[in-house]
Amino acid sequence: MLVHEFLERSADRLPDKIALVSDGQRLSYAQVEAQANRLANALRAEGVQRGDRVAFFLPNSLELAIGIFAALKAGAVFVPINHTTKLDKCAYILNNCQARVLITLGRQARLVEQLLPIVLSLKTVILTSPGEVNSFNYLGYDAIQADYSEQRPSKVNIDLDLACLIYTSGSTGDPKGVMSDHSNVVFAANSITEYLGNVESDIVLGVLPLSFDYGLYQLLMVFKFGGTLVLEKGFTFPAAILKRITEEKVTGFPAVPTIFTVLLQLDLSPYDLSSLRYITNTAAALPPSHIAELRAKFPTVTLFSMYGLTETKRTLYLPPDQLEHRPGSVGLPIPGTEAWVEDESGNRLPPGAVGELVVRGRHVMRGYWQDPVRTALRFRLNTIGDRLCYTGDLFRMDEDGYFYFVARQDDMIKSRGEKVAPKEVENALYGLNGVKEAAVIGVADPVFGQAVKAFVVTDHPDLTESEVLLYCRTHLEDFMVPKYVEFCSELPKTSTGKIKKTDLK
Template sequence: MSYQFADSGAEVLVVIDMFADRLPEVLPKTKIKTVVTVKISEFFPPIVGGVIRIVQKVWSRTLPKVTVPHTKFQLALAAGRKAKSPNKSESYLKGITSDSIAALQYTGGTTGVSKGAMLSHGNLVTNTLQLISMCGSFMRPGKEVVITALPLYHIFAFTINLLGFYHIGGRNILVPSPRPPSNLRRAFENYKVTWLTGVNTLFNALLNETWFTDSPPKQLRASAAGGMALHESVSKKWREITGTPIVEGYGLTESSPVLTFNPLGGNGKDGTIGIPVPSTEVLCVDEKGKEVALGEAGELIAKGPQIMLGYWEKEAETNNTLKKGYLYTGDIATMDKDGYFTIVDRKKDMIIVSGFNVYPNEIEEQVAAVPGVTEVGVIGMPDDKTGEAVVAYVVAGLPAPTEEQIIVHCKKSLSAYKTPKKVVFVDELPKSPIGKILRRELRAGAIEKSKSTTGKGA
C-alpha cells in the first residue's frame, strides 16, 4: 500500500485501527499528513459495539496501539458538521463534471507494477447503469440482499456490489474473508441472500462444501462471476445445486470494470463472457490493429463511456493502452456469429509448445472437470525439446485423482501438444486478494524450485 499512497500523492488516510501498527513504517514513505482511524464496530448499537471491542482487545488481540498522530472517526465527523456551510458545499462541487476524476483505482499488479487508473464520475455512473440494464428484473429496487465476499477496494466489488446494489437500494452482507468457504455459512443461514458475486474459485469452493450442497440458499435468485474465467463444469454444477442462474461477465480496472456480460434472463452462453454492455464497442484485432475474421482469435479492444481517462502520471503506458479511443486489454478473445465473446487467455500467459500457441484457460477447463480436482493452475515451463511444456498444478480433494487419470482425461479432448506433460499436486495455489490464481507467481516459484533442484543434483 505504501507504493499506492506515494504514487497517488494522497495526503489523508482513513484506516481501520486494526492496521495501525503498520503506519509508523508506511507514513514516512508518503505525503500523508492526516490520519483518521475507524473502529470496525463504529455504527453498531452501543452494547453490540462494546462486545465487539472487548473481543478484539482481549480474545483476538487485533487492536494494536496507535502510535502516530491521528483523529478518531467520530471526532472527524463532528468537526465536519461544525465546519460545514452551504457556501463551502457549493465551492467543493465547483468545477466538478462527469469528466472529473472520481477515483484512482489501482490495477491488481498481477502482471507487473500496479498503476492508478483514472476513473471519472461519468465512467463509474455509466458502468453502474450499464450493468443494471443487463440484469433486468433480477435486480429489484429495494429487495436484493447480496453477499459481498470480495474486498470493496477491488473494482469488481466496488462498482457491482457497492455502487450497483446500493443504487437500487440493496443490502450488502460483507464477509471480510471468504477463506475458508465455511466463513460464508452464517451469512447464508442468517440472511435471505438473493445474490452472490465472486470468482470461479469461490463458487467452486462452495460446491465442495457439504453444508452448502445439502442445503443450498432458498432465496438465491442469481449469481455473477468475474475476475477470472468461470469454468463450465462449475457453472453447470452451480445451476444443478442451487436451481438459479449464474452468468459470467468481463472487464478490467481500466474499464470501470464491465465491458461484456451475459444477459440475465436472456440467451446466456456458458464459457463465454457475453455480449458488450450498452454503448460499448468491442472488437478482436491482430497485432496491426486490424479486425480479425469471425471466430478467429485476436486481442480484445473496447471503446465506450466507461473507459478510463488514462493512467495516473504515466503518459507512456497510457499511450500503449489507449489507442484512437480504444482500450487494448491484453486479452486474447474470439467472437461467435451471435456476437458473444470468449476469452482465450492473457497474451502474457500464452504457452508456446513447438511453435504452437497454447492457452492455459482451455487446459484448466478440462482439468477442472476431473472428479476430485478442487483448483488448478496451468503454466508453461522451459523444455529442451519443445521450448515450453504444459504443467498443471492441482489442489485435490477426496478422493484425489491420480496424475495418470488427469492426463488420460485431457487426451480425450485436447491435442497432444496441449495435454499436460506433468501434473503437480500442491496444498494451495498462489492467489490475489479476490481469489484469482496468479500464474505469474506460480511459474516464478516453479522455476526457482527447478533451479534449486538442478543445483543440488550437480
C-alpha cells in the same frame, strides 16, 4: 451525475430504509448519509481540495463504505488499498498517488509510523478505531462523528473529474493506478444494473474486498438503486456466509471462481438459500463444468457469467438464456458498449479468428495515473477521438457475436510450434472427477521450446499423474497435453481470489 449522488438520491428518497449491514450494525440511508457528510466536512476542514487523493487502508467495514462517499462529497479522489498490502507496496501506492489523507485502523498505528517519514504528501491521518499512538497526530473517526456537521457539503466537481484510483494487483510489475472519472463509474453502474435487473428490494452480499473493483461496485450499484448491502470481511468461513444469506434473505451473490470452487464442495442442504435471485461471476471465466454444477446446485437462481478488467470495469456478459447453448462464452458487450477482435496490424477479425479484444464505450477509463507510457499502450484513440481499451486478452467471436476468452497475450504457450491456450487445457482438467482447481503454464523445454505444465488441486488423494495425462489425451489435441503434472494442496492467489500464475512460474 456524480457518484456520491447515488447515496444522496437514495437517502432523499428512502431515508429510513436499511442501506448497509456490517459489523453487527444496520444503518439506514439517512444514517449513512449523515456519517458521510460529517466525515466529508472534516476532510474539508483539514484542507482537502478538489482532486486531492484520500487513501483507505481498511478491511471491508462500515467506515470504509461510508468513507468512500465522504471522500467524493469532499471533492476528492478515493484510493482503496487492500488491507493485507505490505509496507513497501503500500508506500509505493501512497507515494505514486501523492495521497493527502490516510484513513486506517488504530491497530495499524505502527505501520503509519513507518509510512509518515517516507510518504511526505500525507498531511492527515484518521484512525477508525483506538490504538496506541504516541508519535503522530491523528483524528479519530468517532470524534469526527461527534464534532462535525451532518449538513451536506456543497458540490465542487463535474462528471469529468476523477472519482477513484483503483490500483491493479501488479503481479507482473509495479501496481498501476487506473483513473476512473465520475462519468465512467456512473455509466458502468447504470449498464450493469440494467442487465442484472436490479430493484430496490435486492439485498446484495458483499464478500469481495472494496479495494477490488468488482467488490467496490457492489457498494456503488446498491446505493444507486436503493437496495441493501450486506458487507462481510471475506469468504474465509463459508458456513457463516451461507448462514448470513439465510438470515438476511440475500437476493444477489457476486463471487469469483475460487469462491464457487469452495461452494461446489459443500453440502448446502442445511441452509435456506431460497431468497437468492441471481449469482454473478467475473475476474476469471468459469469452466463450463463449474457452470453446469452451479446450475444443478442452484436450479432456481439466475447465473450471470461475465468478463471485465479494471480498465473498463465490465465489458461482456452472457445472457442467462444462453448458458445452455454457449457455456464457454462470456457473452456480448454490456449495454451501451462495443467490442471486437483485432490482429496485430489493427485489422478487425472475422468470427472464429483469435485476436486481441478491443473495447469502446464510456466505461473505458482515463488511463494510468502519472504513467503516460503504459497508458499509451493500453488506451488509444480511434479516428474520431474515442478512447479505446486494448485489453491484452485474446478472444474469438462466434457467428452470432458472442465472445470466448482464449488467454492472456503473455500467457500463451508456444509448444512444438503450436500455440496452446492455458484456459483450454484448464477447462479440460476441470472435467476430470476429483479436480478442484487447475492452473496451466508454459515452462522452458530444450526440445519443445515450452512444455505444458499443469498444477492440480484434488480432493481425491488416489488420483495419479497417469490418470490425469490419460484424461487429457482423451480430451485434448496431442500438442495441448501437459508434459508435467504437479499436485498441490492449494494454488497461490491474489488478494482478489485470482490464481497467481507468476508464483507458479
